[in-house]
Amino acid sequence: MGAPHWASSVLDSCLRRIPFLAAVQAVAPAHIPRGIQVHLLELALQQGSLPALLSLLPGPEQERCLRYRRSADQIRFATTRVVLRRLLARRLRVAAQDIEFAMGAFGKPGLPHGVPLFFNVSHAGGFALIALSAQGPVGVDIEATARMPDTSPLHLGFTPDEQRYCDRTADAHAFLRVWSGKEAVLKALGLGIGQHLPSVSVIPGPAGHYAVSPHGAGFPLPPQAWQLPAPPGFVAALALLQPVAAVLGQEPEVAAESG
Numbered sequence: 001m002g003a004p005h006w007a008s009s010v011l012d013s014c015l016r017r018i019p020f021l022a023a024v025q026a027v028a029p030a031h032i033p034r035g036i037q038v039h040l041l042e043l044a045l046q047q048g049s050l051p052a053l054l055s056l057l058p059g060p061e062q063e064r065c066l067r068y069r070r071s072a073d074q075i076r077f078a079t080t081r082v083v084l085r086r087l088l089a090r091r092l093r094v095a096a097q098d099i100e101f102a103m104g105a106f107g108k109p110g111l112p113h114g115v116p117l118f119f120n121v122s123h124a125g126g127f128a129l130i131a132l133s134a135q136g137p138v139g140v141d142i143e144a145t146a147r148m149p150d151t152s153p154l155h156l157g158f159t160p161d162e163q164r165y166c167d168r169t170a171d172a173h174a175f176l177r178v179w180s181g182k183e184a185v186l187k188a189l190g191l192g193i194g195q196h197l198p199s200v201s202v203i204p205g206p207a208g209h210y211a212v213s214p215h216g217a218g219f220p221l222p223p224q225a226w227q228l229p230a231p232p233g234f235v236a237a238l239a240l241l242q243p244v245a246a247v248l249g250q251e252p253e254v255a256a257e258s259g
Helices: 050-054 059-066 071-092 160-168 174-189 193-199 243-248
Strands: 021-026 036-043 118-124 127-133 138-144 200-204 210-214 224-228 234-240
Touching: 021 071, 036 071, 036 234, 050 059, 050 071, 059 071, 071 118, 071 127, 118 174, 127 138, 127 234, 138 174, 160 174, 160 200, 174 193, 174 200, 174 210, 174 224, 174 234, 210 224, 210 234
Parallel strands: 118 138
Antiparallel strands: 021 036, 036 127, 118 127, 138 234, 200 210, 224 234
16 A cells, blocks of 8 residues: 555654554644654555564563464554654664563553653554653554444443533544543553543544543543544544643553553
8 A cells, every 4th residue: 555645655764674664654733742742653564574573572572462363463563562662762862672661550561760751552453653752641542433333332431521522513433532532531641441431521622622621539630632633534632641740640650552
């Protein structure tokens, strides 16, 4: 498949010769705080060698990759992890193979405490997102709109405000816009998706912003959140936990990754 009009046709020098990686584009909106980068990866799932890709990862990550049963999931995980390591290495000025991840809450990997860089990843279909932040913890999510799930059970985890938004919006993708923003926000907070869905309302607003309203005591200041530019057939979102909130609230993971 040729590179779409929105995709970069030239890979950054540190990202060349990565199997299955077709293109990378910066997609962060201009109005988000400085110090945040969001990279959209286009994956050529049928073009590459999995053994060659795995050779770019340390042994434990190779083993984790091969625990996925579907080859497409193996490729998504491994390609995204190789790119993540190289982007982190460039920012931290270390070798990619020297980066160590510590396991945080909910089994998510993170950089060691004290490293002033946060990250999050997500992937769906032939695309992946990687967010890097020097501002505070971030969350990203990308969802395919082509295969809409049965949303009736999932609505049970939506807040009344979110349910009203979906009911009044004459748009088949309203549910996924809320879901994508909600997942990005919960990932920025370092909270599990299943346990905390009703804990925060995330409503799409004007100019690509989300209105984020925590429910219940003990929450830090609400994250900021934005809709991200996405390829046709996808929706995507970014969330940033404000630095003050990261200090006052429950301590989130220093950095987190999730699919």
